Amino acid sequence: MAPPPPQRKNPSRGPAVTGGNGRPPRRMASRDAAERAAFFARREAAAVLRRVLRGDATRRSAGSIKSLVYSPTVRNKRATFALVCQTLKYLPILKEVLGSSGVLNSKWKKQEELVVVTAYDILFGQGTAVSGSAEQLILANKDILSSALDRICAKRNVSSVEDLVGQKTAVKPKPRFLRVNTLKTTAESVIEELSKIHMVYKDDMVPDMLVLPPGTDLHSHPLVTNGKVFLQGKASCMVAVALNPKPGWKVIDACAAPGNKTVHLAALMNGEGSIIACELNKERAKTLQHTVRRSGANNIQTVNGDFLDIDSKDPSYAEVRAILLDPSCSGSGISTERLDYLLPSHSRDDQDDASTSSRVMKLSAFQKKALSHALSCKFQFPQWRGWSTAPARFTRQRMRMS
């Protein structure tokens, strides 16, 4: 998205009312840095929210909230993440307020996510926006929306909006885990750097994993942006460790994007040997490539294709010694970490409805297919092993094959 154009010379023509289409407004009344940042964050948040809600409604998730926000295309990650989470938290009440006040007319219905994010920001958040057409819409209707909100609170017999949304936020905070990328640095040097401002200690189970207090935000820290550390959860880090690949091995990462386990394998292999990282989805394959570049590993070949099409008799796979298989899953076992509890489907009483079951059945069928394909791969190398993670809806399984 291009930045807003330079400040106009004659501000007396009144405030600009464009920007609802995702483009910056032509005439902004005020363009200080904070407002520009907020303007863009609302649009980036709206785009993420659209994908999250569509994925939730169709049960075809394009990725977790975090992975969508922290994809390379989102610039203001911190503000966008906060806006998406907060808007989701307030979503039912925002929809009710916008619906009952008639603000969400047919014109704005097409940009519902932007209206909802903007309404959150102006009614409940930090938003002091004056530019952008969605902002103008909410500001012009602020009194009507506030009255609608008061009526809803009165009807539900609560004194504040917080009482209406409070239940959803009761989640125990988790520590911030990170993995040191030993291709670029050492755990000791990262500890030295981070301990200047954070409490940090080594995990007692996973090598090169560090633990920081819950809520520590390192997303834009230079250690993260330059690939010296990866913000990777503890369970995710256990997989490559369990596979235990040796330097010089040839390994397949069957379902690789966003690539956290791929680059972990590369670090454990000391950058020696080779990894074939296979990813079916074109967009996610780009994210995988970005992760690989950030890691500094030069022994990873990324392949945008179907793991099921890999023919183990092909000579290029002859020396494969291990397969890491981490197929798409329902996320049911990791919903809190994935922030799925914020999604509309989580609060509906439909966790076991037909569409959920059918989605889980499809995922389960793919997991079985992928696992049997991995097991059927008869590489020339006499000994090989693989690690498969296959979380199912009701039983989260981790299967070790040997």
Ligand SMILES: C[S@@+](CC[C@H](N)C(=O)[O-])C[C@H]1O[C@@H](n2cnc3c(N)ncnc32)[C@H](O)[C@@H]1O
């Ligand atoms: C759970 S994610 C993998 C996470 C990854 N291992 C990591 O730690 O960063 C599963 C990935 O498998 C991909 N995928 C699904 N079916 C596939 C197939 N048939 N071949 C290759 N990749 C596939 C999905 O697009 C998704 O990116």
